[in-house]
Amino acid sequence: MKRFNLSVYCLLLLLACLPNAATAQASPDCTGDALITETFDNGATWQMCWESRIRENLVLSDVFYTPPNGEPKRILSSARLSQLHVAYDDSDVTYNDITQYGLGGGYLVELADVDCPYGELMLVQTRPAICRWRSQGRDNYRTAARSVEAESLSLFSVSQVGAYAYIVTWKFFSDGAIEPQIGATGALQRNSDKIELPFGRLLHGDDETLWLSHTHNYYWRLDFDLGESANDDVVTESKTRLTDDGDRQTTVEKFVAEQARMIDSDEPVAWEIWDGLEGDKPGANDSGYRIEPIRYGHRLERTDKEPYTEFDFFVTVANECERFASQNARFNPDCLNHVAQFANGESLVDADITLWHRVSFHHVPRNEDQRHMHTHWDGFAIEPVNIHKSTPGIDIANNSAPVIEDIEDQTSNLGLRIQWQLEFTDADNDGAHFSATGLPDGLQISDSGRIYGTANRAGTFAVNVTTNDDIASSAQQFNWTVLDTSASTDKEKGGFLGAISLWGLLLGTTLLLLRWRRVTD
């Protein structure tokens, strides 16, 4: 027995000594206050490490997602904002806030409870400066029978750079989605006394100050490490085109070398990163994340001075030395200077991959910006693709089908108007919807189980009614006989005539009584 235990010990020791690739890390590499863990009501869990840096401020690392009833899966090695680039309309001078100033350190605003009323404040060194907020607010899915909202974990901080206050926010949802967002608030930064120039607007109450229009360009840096190995991720681009025949065809390109890509408004595009890819195109067993640009009505391009502004999306080999989207060499003198240079054709095969994504917003000053300006939010969504086996939050295995209450064979008359609500029970208290085949001609069933209409053909009909809660269904069969009894067919009509007769009788009786009363008076 001792010898056996010793063998097991040696085996464990050997396993522990194997390279990292063979012993996959199943949780973030941090503890204590540096570790964030959030488990939602549907069982999904997010885990990650965080730190606040002088330049980027919030940097998330070792981001893991555990689907409901699933296993933890590594998603990101690190995620951060990599530049906050601002260009004013009146000049060719631009600002690179992260590298020129920074979002952390002294620029990070100490938060009070009133700034984070629904969550809890986390300390950066000794100052409360990160708000952690668990909230609801986005639909997860909705059917005729059920509706579920996705919960989210929000992490945000406020950095005051000049007059602007930037609310850098990360949202992690219970359906596996991630949304980086920035809210820009505070006050307008730059103005001019040259009010005749067309670079801004005069605001109420001051005819001598021109507040200048400007663009915020947010560059996000996402180092994906999907699954057990960091070096097997693959990036694809899906583009959809309308053909001359009128159908729409989607082609998929697998990137094998670093890329800088631009959005073409006429060709809907989506970029996907996969945890390995068996072929050239993703199949049913491939899983990963998708970035679909849907909020790209603005794009700042100044290719003469800043060539990286031409592109919206970059794919590069991960390199810690390539830290900022612009002015990178300022802090990494041995490295290239901007993200367009990073994307210089290196092979992506068997490489650790980093995605860079730019979102722009052009701000035209309005009266409401004075003061203080209402937050304008900009961000994008990173959504899971085949990370789950099915719609997250729906427990397919343990779902009970709705059951229609017993239906006996039916008989009705031709021409009779029918209104009949079917009833059902569901052990999970789900809603349900209905369909039917074989109903008598002229009758139909609504989605909520109401059979209605007027039968217009006599005969016996074999009816099959099905109810389902979008996952499971049950059915009942019965016969419905429609009788052609011409003499007493139309109940409504007969009822109406009957009613006339009754009213006539009442009226006649009343007149007779009045007449009798008058006579007796």
Added chain:
Amino acid sequence: MSLLTFIRHFFCVYALLASSNAWALDCAQGESMEHSFSSGATWNFCAVLDEHHALELQNIHYQAPGDSSRQVLQHLHLGQVLLHYHDRLSADVLISDNKLGGDALKSLNESLCGGTLHTFDFEQANICTYVRDTGLMAKYNLRPGLQGQQYRIYSVSQYQGLTFKVQIGLSEDGRIAPSVTLSGQASRTTNNSLYGNSLVNPLSNQTLISTQASVLYTWRMAFSLNDNEQNDAVEEFNFKLEPSLGSRRPMQVTQLSTETLRKKNRDQFRGWRVKDINGSGYYLDPQNSGFSFTDRKNNWAQFDLAITAFDTCERHSRIGDDRANVNNEYECGGSIDDFISGEPLSNRNPVLWYSMNRVFRPKAEDYPVISSMQVEFEIIPFDWTPTSPFEVVQ
């Protein structure tokens, strides 16, 4: 109490008093509804469930804290929804024979609503309202942040197993955010991967190619700012880069004088403002727009915006031959292509038709129920008030 705090409290009390004089709109259709936030900001409108397009808000009034209640829009509703499964040669037209209203409207219960149910004159509850915290509405350095809220009203329609949640969000700071959220059951499959995505159906464990679809939502916004005097103007803003001016971007504002079709221009940051004669208005920024919905049969569908002069019978962008007769109800005009007839916009209320396209790319997460796909935009107050109505700087 500091002077600043005193001023803030004064405005809050004033706003609450102002909002306490709430008045009900005289609604020609639907029901009068109102929502007030704790700041005093208030929305009033008539809520309608239309036979064709489901939720509609009419006579939408916004009252900023300390301000009077003023009208923004006469009508706000979907003007068309095109659903194009990629393997088909044309799109399904949802506001036409199929409809989103009438029998397509889902009856909501407490579980499906998650807020307050409204039955109005209808037999079943078809409208739901709720309020969401939207986070920091304004923040400056160490000053206490102001938290914002949005009041939301929605209906749900069903079409071939798909659900369309038609929602209008009314924010405390005057923003209006219409949206449609697609969910429900994806039922179409294909055998050609050019048209779809491979996935494993969790109910059958079979591999299938689920068909992709492009969806175009077109919203109709009939403006009538402040009053109904038909003096609103529509302006287009462009900020074109001028290399000859040292990479500067002069602002060009052009008043649109006749009915027209317009596209967004990403590089020029194009946007549109509707303003009243006194200068107050709302701004439509196509920031949330992604891609054009090119459709060879419908010229208008490739444009992001159409601007027409108000016409009571131009409510939907009808497609094809059914345009003049829907369920035997006569409706004027046809599609937006017909509405753009060169009419002048002066002395008429402007109607903005804003379209947004999104591609549904199926994945395992969409089976058995599609993970929600929301398409939203917003119009924001632009010089509606002289300053921010929420905060006063000392």
